[in-house]
Amino acid sequence: MDIRKYTSTKIKEYRKQRGLTQKELGDLVGVKHNTISGYENGTNEPEQDILFKIASALHISINELFPETKSSFQINKNFISNNGINFSKRVGVQIPILGSVIAGTPISAIEDILGYEEITPELASTGTFFCLKVKGNSMEPRLFEDDIIVVKQQPDIESGDVAVVLVNGDEATVKQIKKADNGITLIGYNVAVYPPTFYSNEAIINLPVTIIGKVIELRRPF
Structure with a gap:
């Protein structure tokens, strides 16, 4: 499965579910609206710290932005471990x-x-x-x-x-x-x-x- 395409699709899907424009999501995350557009159409790939901010702004677990595969699971687990966040199967939602x-x-x-x-x-x-x-x-x-x-x-x-x-x-x-x-x-x-x-x-x-x-x-x- 193309992880980047999956993530870009999910960002757009959850953004629309929350009723946010690309500009509003960008303001919450701290990036420009055209950057969000790039994430959603797959031309840009967000760094892991930005992914956490996006997940928090959308009130979802970061795992919702990845398919349930071993490789994507490991990417998230490594990032969490390196940043001193406790990890227990599924990451909680930051508020x-x-x-x-x-x-x-x-x-x-x-x-x-x-x-x-x-x-x-x-x-x-x-x-x-x-x-x-x-x-x-x-x-x-x-x-x-x-x-x-x-x-x-x-x-x-x-x-x-x-x-x-x-x-x-x-x-x-x-x-x-x-x-x-x-x-x-x-x-x-x-x-x-x-x-x-x-x-x-x-x-x-x-x-x-x-x-x-x-x-x-x-x-x-x-």
Whole structure:
């Protein structure tokens, strides 16, 4: 099988599935749109580090860009080993760690990227994910400043969930959400710093108060 042709076809296929133009994918990866065009038509072959960036931007495992052959498997394994990344049969999907989330900006377009975390391909296939670095101490002792949380992007959550929320267009805040018929309450576990704040249904619309996603996991260095 022609590995280059397979990879170029897959880059184009997954780019279209994500609804990205060549320019948008190029901006996420850090290359020009005509470079992406070259990757997709097979005239240029991306380096392994670029392949990882493409896979991350498309929310897929890098293995999805290669046919299931011994040779392509070995190429990926060698690159991962040489760069100090743990390898266990299939590479996880890298998602960005964001320093902030601003109202009106698509997650995929945010440039304040502090690094990357890895989630399983199985989890990645269930939606769009990103990580956020916690600021402040309003959620102590459950979350501490500089903790990394994994967030599933979604516009609504269940009452009692911990969510990333935008209030009045400011940067995102992480709070537990309690729902009621007449509004929602944002709860910080450290009530001395952040007493529970209620927003009526009218305030939710007018401020607005916008749920960005549900916190599903905490990543904290030992």
